[in-house]
Amino acid sequence: MSEVPEAIRAAYDPERFRADGHRLIDALADQLAAWHAREGLAVPWRPPAEARAAWAAEGLEHGELVADLMKVARASTALAHPRVMAHQVPPPLPGAALAELVAAMLNNGMAVAEMGPAAVPIELAVIDWMCGALGLPAGAGGVLTSGGSLGNLTALLAMRQAHAGFDVWKEGAHAGPPLAVIVSSDAHYSIARTLRIMGWGDGGAISAQVDAEHRLTAAAVERALDAATGSGRRVIGIVASAGSTATGAFDPLSELADLAQARQLWLHVDAAHGGGVALSATHRHLLAGIERADSVVWDAHKLLMMPALVTAVLFKRGGHAFEAFAQQASYLFAATTPAETWWDLGQKTLECTKRAMAVELWTALRVHGAGWFGQVIDRQIALAHGLAARLRVAGFEVPLAPTSNIVCYRHVPAGVTGPALDAHNRALRTQVLEDGRFYIVGTQLPGGFHLRSTIMNPLIEERDLDDLVAHLVELGARCRS
Numbered sequence: 001m002s003e004v005p006e007a008i009r010a011a012y013d014p015e016r017f018r019a020d021g022h023r024l025i026d027a028l029a030d031q032l033a034a035w036h037a038r039e040g041l042a043v044p045w046r047p048p049a050e051a052r053a054a055w056a057a058e059g060l061e062h063g064e065l066v067a068d069l070m071k072v073a074r075a076s077t078a079l080a081h082p083r084v085m086a087h088q089v090p091p092p093l094p095g096a097a098l099a100e101l102v103a104a105m106l107n108n109g110m111a112v113a114e115m116g117p118a119a120v121p122i123e124l125a126v127i128d129w130m131c132g133a134l135g136l137p138a139g140a141g142g143v144l145t146s147g148g149s150l151g152n153l154t155a156l157l158a159m160r161q162a163h164a165g166f167d168v169w170k171e172g173a174h175a176g177p178p179l180a181v182i183v184s185s186d187a188h189y190s191i192a193r194t195l196r197i198m199g200w201g202d203g204g205a206i207s208a209q210v211d212a213e214h215r216l217t218a219a220a221v222e223r224a225l226d227a228a229t230g231s232g233r234r235v236i237g238i239v240a241s242a243g244s245t246a247t248g249a250f251d252p253l254s255e256l257a258d259l260a261q262a263r264q265l266w267l268h269v270d271a272a273h274g275g276g277v278a279l280s281a282t283h284r285h286l287l288a289g290i291e292r293a294d295s296v297v298w299d300a301h302k303l304l305m306m307p308a309l310v311t312a313v314l315f316k317r318g319g320h321a322f323e324a325f326a327q328q329a330s331y332l333f334a335a336t337t338p339a340e341t342w343w344d345l346g347q348k349t350l351e352c353t354k355r356a357m358a359v360e361l362w363t364a365l366r367v368h369g370a371g372w373f374g375q376v377i378d379r380q381i382a383l384a385h386g387l388a389a390r391l392r393v394a395g396f397e398v399p400l401a402p403t404s405n406i407v408c409y410r411h412v413p414a415g416v417t418g419p420a421l422d423a424h425n426r427a428l429r430t431q432v433l434e435d436g437r438f439y440i441v442g443t444q445l446p447g448g449f450h451l452r453s454t455i456m457n458p459l460i461e462e463r464d465l466d467d468l469v470a471h472l473v474e475l476g477a478r479c480r481s
C-alpha cells in the first residue's frame with residue numbers, strides 16, 4: 001500500500017495539469033475571440049428532449065478533458081457574444097474565472113477560520129468594501145452566500161429573529177402571533193418563497209401595488225399597512241427592490257426608510273440586481289437611502305461581472321448577521337458568543353462548506369479598481385437607453401423608459417390587441433430563440449406579455465442594437481404571415 005497506484009498518481013500529476021491547462025486556456029481564448037467577433041450563434045438552442053438524448057448518447061466513458069470541455073463551451077449560451085441581450089447574467093470577467101480556478105484548486109471550505117486562512121479575511125475585506133460602497137454606517141457587516149435567493153432567505157430569517165418579539169429559533173415559528181411583511185407586487189419570486197419556507201403561508205406576504213413606474217412608494221406601503229390592520233397578522237418589515245427583476249425599476253428607498261423608521265419596521269432592500277449602481281457616479285442616486293436599510297442583498301454575479309454565484313447579505317448592524325442561524329455547533333464553532341468568533345463565517349450562512357467566492361471579486365477590485373465597474377455600468381445603462389430609443393423608432397411599444405440596464409418592449413402589428421398581441425409576442429420570442437443568432441427573453445407586465453433585454457455585456461456596440469432591432473422587425477413580420 002505504500003506506493004500510490006499509477007492511475008491515481010497520473011490523475012493528480014502536476015505536469016498533466018500544466019499541459020491540459022495550457023491547451024484549455026488557448027482553446028478558451030480562441031473561443032472568446034470568436035464570440036467577441038460575433039461568430040457563431042448567441043444561443044445554440046435545441047429542444048430539451050433532443051439535447052438530453054444527444055448528451056446521453058455521449059456516454060460517460062473515453063473522455064478527453066480539453067475536447068470535452070470545449071464541446072460543452074460550444075453547446076452553451078454564449079454570454080460573451082454581443083448579441084446576447086437577455087437575462088441579468090454577465091459575461092464574467094475572464095480574470096475572475098481564473099480566480100475561480102485558483103479557489104477551486106485550493107478548495108478551502110471556510111466555514112471555520114482555519115479552513116480559509118486567506119479566504120475568510122478576504123471575504124471580510126470584500127464585505128467591508130461593499131458596506132462602504134453602499135454607505136452603510138460603521139458597525140455594518142455581513143457574509144457572502146450562494147445567490148440572491150439564499151441571500152433573501154438569510155436576511156429575512158435575521159429580520160424575523162430580531163423583530164418577531166419571541167425567540168423563533170428556539171420556540172418555533174408559531175410560538176407567537178402570526179407575522180407578515182409588506183412586499184412590492186414586483187418583488188422577485190424568491191421573497192414569496194422565503195416567506196413560505198419560514199412557515200408564514202399565503203398571508204405572510206402582504207402585497208403592495210407598485211405605481212405606474214413600477215416603484216413601491218411609501219404611500220402604497222401605508223395603504224397596505226392600513227389594509228393589514230385587523231388581519232390578525234403583525235407586520236414586522238418592508239421588502240423593497242433596488243432594481244426590480246422585471247423592469248429594473250428602483251423603489252424610492254429614502255421615503256421607505258422614513259416610513260420604516262416611523263413604524264419601527266425592518267427595511268430589507270433586495271438590491272441583487274441594482275447594488276452595483278452604487279459604483280456609478282452618474283446613477284448612484286437611484287440607491288439614495290439604501291444606507292438606512294436594515295438588510296441588503298447584492299449579487300456580484302450581476303452588475304459586478306463575477307461568475308455565479310457571489311452574493312452579499314449586508315446588515316446595517318453587523319451583529320444581526322448572527323441571528324439568521326442563531327445556532328451553536330460545538331464541533332465546529334469554538335466559543336459561545338458570536339462576538340468571540342466573528343471569524344467563523346459559517347455561523348452566518350446556511351452553507352457549511354462554502355466556495356471561497358470572495359477571491360474573484362477581491363482580485364477584480366485590486367486589478368481594475370472600483371471605478372472600472374462604474375464605467376461598465378454606465379455603458380450598460382447607456383446602451384439600454386439606446387436600445388429603447390431604437391425600438392421606439394422602429395414602432396415597438398416601450399412601456400417604461402429604462403431606469404437601469406433592463407428594457408421591456410413589444411412588437412405591435414397594426415390591429416393586433418389583447419390576447420392576440422400576447423400570442424404574437426410569445427411567438428416572436430420563440431422564433432428568436434429557435435433562430436439563435438440573438439438571445440432575448442420575455443416577461444409578463446400588467447399590460448401583457450413583453451419582450452425583455454438586459455444589457456450585461458459591456459462589449460455590445462450600437463451596431464448590435466441596430467442589428468437586434470432589424471432582426472426583430474424581420475422575424476416579427478414573418479410571425480404575422
Ligand SMILES: *Cc1c(COP(=O)(O)O)cnc(C)c1O
Pocket residue numbers: 088146147148149150188190241243244245270271272273299309311
Ligand atoms: C436575480 C435576482 C434575485 C435572485 O438572485 P439569484 O442570485 O439568481 O438567486 C433576487 N432578487 C432580484 C431583484 C434579482 O434581480
